[in-house]
Amino acid sequence: MDPVIVVGAGPVGLSLSLALAGQGVPTVVLDEGPGKEEPRPARTVVLHSDTAAMVNRLGCATLRDEGAYFAAWRTVRRRQPAQRSTFDDGPAPLHLPQHALTRGLRDAACAHPLVQLITDSRLDSLEQDDHGVTAHTQGAETTWWRGSYLVGCDGARSTVRKLLGIRFPGRTAVERLAVAALRTELPWPGEALLHRNPPSGSDEVVARPLPDGVWRLDWLLPPRGELVTPETLVALVRDTLAVWCGGSTPPYDLLDTGVHTLHHRLARRWRDGRAFLAGDAAHLLGALGTQGVEEGLRDAENLAWKLSLAWHHGASEALLDSYGAERRTAVAARLRAADQAMAVLRAGGGLRTYLPGASRSAESLLTDGHLGRGPLGAQPSYAPPAAAHEVPTDTEPGGPVANVPVTAPDGSTVPLRDLLGGRPLALLVAPGTGVWDRRHWLGAGLMPRLAAAVGALPVRTDLLVADGYPGAPAHTVLLVRPDGHLAATFAGVRPEELHEAVDALRAAGPAVAPALAAPPSTTGAVID
Template sequence: MDPVIVVGAGPVGLALSLALARHGVPSVVFDAGDGEVEPRAARTCVLRPDTAAYVSALGGARWAAWRTERRRQVVRRVELDTAGSPLHLQQYALERSLRAALEREPLARIVTGARLEELEQDAHGISVRTRGPEGTWWRGSHLVGCDGARSTVRKLLRIRFPGRTSVERHAVAALRVELPWDGEALLHRDVPGGGGEVVARPLPNGVWRLDWLLPPRGDLVTPEELVDRIRWTLSAWCDPIPPYELLDTGVHIAHQRLARHWRAGRAFLAGDAARLLGALGTQPVDEGLRDAANLAWKLALCLHGQAPEELLDSYETERRGAARARLRALDQALPLVRGGGGLRTLLPGGSRGQLDLLTDAHLGLGPLGAPPHYGDSPLAPGKDAVPGAVSVGTEPGAPVDDVPVTALDGSRGRLWQRLGRDLLVLLVAPGTHVWDSRHWLSAGLMPELAAVVGRLPVPAELLVTESYPGAVAHTVLVVRPDGHLVTALPGGRSGDLLTCVEAMRGAGVEEAGDRAGQADRP
């Protein structure tokens, strides 16, 4: 099998290569640099809990709460537990963690100093040339451009990248300092003494990242001006100003752009090469990692001959659709949150409503921050094909909740820990935790269900859980490798289970119905 060529060794490219290796697919990652990860303390990322579980990122900080203040008044305070708190970490720590994991994967290879020059496709694969005295040609089955906002892959594919420039600017600083809120993140508008808007988010080892909102277009922020911002901000929060160590600074500029297409034959775009966002607290690295999770299992099924090539079209449909919805929500919110005068009266609750929008974006809630929902995906089985589907607390196409699960070998863990590999079939079976798996494996629905799962046309794992929100006993949930629910079924409907899996792998409903009918025959 020819490897998948991944262009770009940032978090998205590294995560995609790691995900492909876990699916048994070889890959080669082109790193235009020297392989060294620059330790920029002020360059951080916030990962939603399910994304953090998917990449198994370590070393970040979970927030105990989120505070929203205006002047000296607390507008909102949200308590956060481990399950619901985002993970905040320096981007270099994430990249180093992913690189270390890739070094242990025999199916993955990182090539440093590799800059893409040419790209050619044919019916059987893709060929690229990297820069050098004579150039080096590489052959792959597919190629994914994870090479950032100035993507060479996107330019070689001649894909347009329309949008808006500099919709938000932030001055950023990483400080080692002791602040009054132990482990709590803060959004503070109209800070006494200096005005403006500041976000303070804790990192490990007593480090905080501070972001000050700047005018969309304006003069450069000098080092002296940034120190002034730090001092008046700390003086508004602490009396006297506490000692601090300035670790890193920068200016972050948020643009809004969306590539016209995310697939061109055997080539794909992911991460910042495909879309730019980041205004109002949205998280581009988290979005890019969702691209990797979505594309990896689809490439794996196709390359292993377990799904038709048409399955890959759903990557653009789902992920570009999610990005378009996010950008639409940003377009609607920006004039309300950042506008002045009469525009504020259009938003119920005035300033409180604006701060609620910002809080939701930072916490992964609402249209600005919630994980994507693929309810209209072409991979969703139609109601006519699966008339017996039942409702649970998760809608089809939405990410599943993280619940305790037990595998057939008796091992226990969490549902999100099993993502990123095979399709998951989850049976809700109350009472199983008190029994040894040897007893319930041969009882009730388990023998039939285990047999059906073993005959599915894609690799699948059968799990059992005591309960799932909104699900009654003996409900069966079908979960994609990227954690999105395909559907929920009453136990015992093996034909419907096969139909759902066929739809998920891109097979036609007609073919799926034929297979389901054969499975139900005695």
């Protein structure tokens, strides 16, 4: 078959190409630029545990070298500390420059034999037929490209989206931020800060650490206001640092500045025949700490295993449609949550009137988006297909599975998340296996029957064993999707039911939630 054409070589396009290549699918990545990332320290990305693990699996080495994990998250209101959150119960968010993430993914893509990167290549037309997509590009070489599928990861002004005639409605200028990257010494090394109503000329300031004593600072500005001059920004820096450092501005080295205007938009459709949208081409978000790049990475992870099945084995229309059904619904829910929260937080209304959980403070609500919690930040769940869920666990059907230690096919013990991204996983909960050599239990108990059942499945599935899983009794079998969401659970070995669940996974797709057809809340200006 022809390769998959990926239009756009940002983090989402490169991640998708690497995820497909890891599953044996060749890709051609059309990059409109020269193939180099301009260093912009003030343009950064926050990754939570699922997306950081995904990027690490794809071979991006920059996470270790150029990212910083939050040591803690603290909130301050006016001059009074409100709360401080540590990450003893789970992984801390990872903060790194976007150009470093893109460079690391590009290096991994250049080293992969199944990824072909084409620079200075601007898409100007595409045609579809029953067997594939033909794309025409201009640039260093004017040529035609033939692909089995095409995915537009080409940003907010997506050429792919425009060529497909897909509308992109939503809200413009939802939030506006002045941003700066600077090297200085602050009183809380390595800890991120949300400061509401500081006495420094902004309603809200966020500080996030980067390596080598560098910080990114964001000041909330009026959505439509005066231009931010360099003098204005320097005054914000000096006044803010003085508030945090006892009244006097410490020495600092200003590395980069900018003004970011955030829009919220959602494409009407994410699929048109053999063409798909992902990342900023499909959605824009970012207010209240939500992370647009991270949602784009989740798009790539969701789409990659479905395109891989289609490329290798053929796939039902329902499976390919499920990409847009799942991801569009998840992002729409995120946008609605942001709209509802902003109506309260930015208008000064009472949380008790608008939001569940009346006791929650505004600071707690704002923290959710930054730390990957609640409707503003938590990893999404997807409505599962009709399949067996015989055993209740702490993970709801369709939810992200817990990152428990598992025994891999080679006998090594690794976190479950390290093995995602390829094939479905069948996980047996077998207490005691963690202390026994693999050869002693591989032929004992349920294992021979389960191995035979897994070997007979219509899609190659990896068999894993865990000493325990939250809420699951011994001998529970969990079927896990390649993107880490729970597909089914069984009490012991159920070959026929397991076969039906895998069939549902590859063919039937999930039920479409009623919210799919509803666009995000459109209070304010709507741009079609």
